[in-house]
Every structure is written in C-alpha cells, then in structure tokens.
Amino acid sequence: MVKRKLSIFCFTSPRRGEVGAQRRVRGIDISVLALKPPTPNHTPQGEREYITPRSCCEDDVMSSPDIILRLSNIESYYGPIMAIRGISLEVPRGKIVTLLGANGAGKTTVLKTISGILDPQKGSIEFKGQPIQRMEADRIVRLGLSHVPEGREVFPFLSVRENLMMGAYPRKDRDGVASDIQRVYGYFPRLRERINQPAGQLSGGEQQMLAIGRALMNRPTLLLLDEPSLGLSPLLVKEIFTIIKRVNEEQGMSILLVEQNAKVALETADYGYVLEIGRVVMNDTCQRLMQSQDIQEFYLGAKEDGARGERRWKKKKTWR
Numbered sequence: 001m002v003k004r005k006l007s008i009f010c011f012t013s014p015r016r017g018e019v020g021a022q023r024r025v026r027g028i029d030i031s032v033l034a035l036k037p038p039t040p041n042h043t044p045q046g047e048r049e050y051i052t053p054r055s056c057c058e059d060d061v062m063s064s065p066d067i068i069l070r071l072s073n074i075e076s077y078y079g080p081i082m083a084i085r086g087i088s089l090e091v092p093r094g095k096i097v098t099l100l101g102a103n104g105a106g107k108t109t110v111l112k113t114i115s116g117i118l119d120p121q122k123g124s125i126e127f128k129g130q131p132i133q134r135m136e137a138d139r140i141v142r143l144g145l146s147h148v149p150e151g152r153e154v155f156p157f158l159s160v161r162e163n164l165m166m167g168a169y170p171r172k173d174r175d176g177v178a179s180d181i182q183r184v185y186g187y188f189p190r191l192r193e194r195i196n197q198p199a200g201q202l203s204g205g206e207q208q209m210l211a212i213g214r215a216l217m218n219r220p221t222l223l224l225l226d227e228p229s230l231g232l233s234p235l236l237v238k239e240i241f242t243i244i245k246r247v248n249e250e251q252g253m254s255i256l257l258v259e260q261n262a263k264v265a266l267e268t269a270d271y272g273y274v275l276e277i278g279r280v281v282m283n284d285t286c287q288r289l290m291q292s293q294d295i296q297e298f299y300l301g302a303k304e305d306g307a308r309g310e311r312r313w314k315k316k317k318t319w320r
C-alpha cells in the first residue's frame with residue numbers, strides 16, 4: 001500500500017497547540033508545521049536613517065484619511081542577509097497598491113514580513129491601527145489579512161472544495177462560510193466545475209484561482225497577492241486581474257499586489273511603490289508612474305534611443 005504523507009504549508013498558520021499535530025484527511029496523514037522560522041540571532045549594529053517616502057495621501061487621487069496598513073522603516077533579514085532596508089509604505093482602505101521591482105528587490109520579503117511569516121528586526125507595521133510586527137501569523141490572519149503566496153501553494157491532494165475550506169479555517173460562522181464559498185464559485189466558475197478534483201490536477205491558472213479563492217474564504221479586509229500572473233498565459237492573466245479588480249470594487253477589499261507584469265499591475269492598481277535592493281526608490285499614483293520615463297523604459301519596454309542608441313536606464317546605476 002502506498003502511504004501518503006503531507007506536511008502542511010498552512011498559509012493561515014496553525015494555532016500554537018496544533019503545531020506538530022497529526023491529522024488524517026481522506027486517508028492522508030497531515031503534519032501541521034509552524035511557518036515562521038526562528039528569528040535570527042543576528043542583531044543589526046547601530047541606527048540607520050532612512051528617507052521616508054511621501055505619504056500616498058498627499059496625492060489628490062489617493063486622499064483618504066483611512067490607512068489600513070502602514071509600514072514604517074521596516075528591516076528584515078534572512079540570517080545575516082539584510083533583505084529589506086527601512087521600507088515605509090501605506091495602503092489606504094479600499095485601494096489597490098502595487099510593489100514593483102526587479103528580481104531580488106525584496107517584494108516577496110515585504111509581504112512575508114507583513115503577514116508574520118518573517119519577523120522584522122526593526123520598524124513597525126500597523127494593520128487597522130494595531131501594531132502587528134512580530135505577531136504570530138495565525139493571529140494576523142484572524143485580524144482579516146490574507147496572503148496568497150508566490151507559487152500558489154495549494155494542497156495538492158485535497159480537493160478544490162477542501163482547499164477552499166482550509167481558507168475558512170479561522171471562521172466559526174457556518175452560514176457565512178457557505179455563502180462565501182458560493183461567492184468564490186461565482187468569481188471563478190471553473191472551480192465549481194472541478195469541486196471534487198484534487199488541486200494538484202488543476203492547471204496553473206486554475207490553481208491560481210484556487211489560491212485567491214482560498215484567501216477570500218477568510219473574508220479579509222486586506223489581501224496580499226504575490227505574483228498572481230506567474231507562468232500564466234496572457235488570456236488567463238487578463239481573466240484573473242479582471243476578477244481582482246471586481247473583488248476590490250464589489251467588496252471594497254484593500255489589496256497589496258506584487259507583480260512582475262508591470263503593465264498589468266499599473267493598469268490595475270491605484271498607487272505604486274518601486275523597490276530596488278530592499279529600498280523604496282520611487283512612489284506615486286499609477287497614472288503618474290506610467291508616465292515616468294524611467295518606468296516606461298525599465299518596466300514597460302519603451303525604447304528611447306539616445307545619440308548612440310543606448311537606453312537611458314542602462315547608463316543609470318541606481319534610481320537615485
């Protein structure tokens with residue numbers, strides 16, 4: 001007999017008492033693992049001064065007194081490696097904010113730090129006015145913050161329905177959960193068609209829909225989305241982003257979006273931050289970012305030939 005064993009990467013993070021517990025779902029042994037790695041012993045030396053980016057509320061388009069998420073001078077490390085260096089940013093309630101940046105700029109680390117997967121070594125994070133830095137990931141989920149990780153991380157041996165129910169893990173209101181699962185099927189009819197199919201058999205696009213649907217099952221007020229377009233065809237990217245926009249408009253859900261496809265991200269979001277080597281180097285409304293020559297050349301593929309046919313950004317070492 002083939003014995004199937006699964007270690008859970010649980011984006012809702014298990015409760016303290018459940019870490020190390022074993023469960024059996026449809027003949028599969030599931031071990032519940034803690035997500036958060038131990039905080040490294042490394043202690044940064046001395047105080048650094050960071051430039052705080054202009055608040056997004058200073059822009060007319062974004063004027064909103066209600067900031068749902070505020071990061072102030074956050075530093076996060078992987079062991080001795082400093083991955084983000086004093087990042088400050090804001091997400092106003094009901095808006096979509098995007099993080100742009102090259103590979104390794106620190107976008108995923110910012111999301112992991114917000115959702116409590118990583119503890120920051122310095123700085124503060126306020127969610128709905130409450131400090132959440134160094135809070136356990138499961139408590140952050142219960143406050144209404146869901147994270148769709150890069151690479152989807154669906155539970156491959158569980159069915160579509162079971163995956164969605166895992167997203168409702170912190171909830172007790174059965175009626176609310178039942179109506180929300182129908183709402184998710186409304187957004188993603190393909191998931192309804194595959195309700196009993198193991199998630200591992202779904203296509204990449206369907207798995208992305210499932211990962212977003214699972215996060216929505218927590219009825220979050222803030223959704224963190226990491227690279228939802230990764231590996232998907234242009235048609236599917238369009239479909240998924242249309243739904244992201246719908247969720248934002250219909251439910252007033254605030255969204256922090258990390259996306260390599262800068263064109264789609266800037267068209268979808270209201271406000272954007274550009275990261276470079278762990279720092280914010282530019283922030284503005286997406287409308288204005290799209291008009292910026294650096295953004296057009298570096299992220300949108302526009303080519304402006306100089307006297308010797310060189311691209312301007314190739315001559316720049318950094319953004320500032």
Ligand code: ATP
Nearest residue numbers: 078081082083101102103104105106107108109110
């Ligand atoms: P990508 O678009 O490629 O996902 P990113 O902007 O999301 O990039 P991060 O994944 O946040 O960047 O990485 C930021 C920095 O931290 C990089 O220098 C990366 O090499 C480093 N890093 C990321 N994960 C780890 C890890 N588990 N251990 C050590 N270093 C890491």
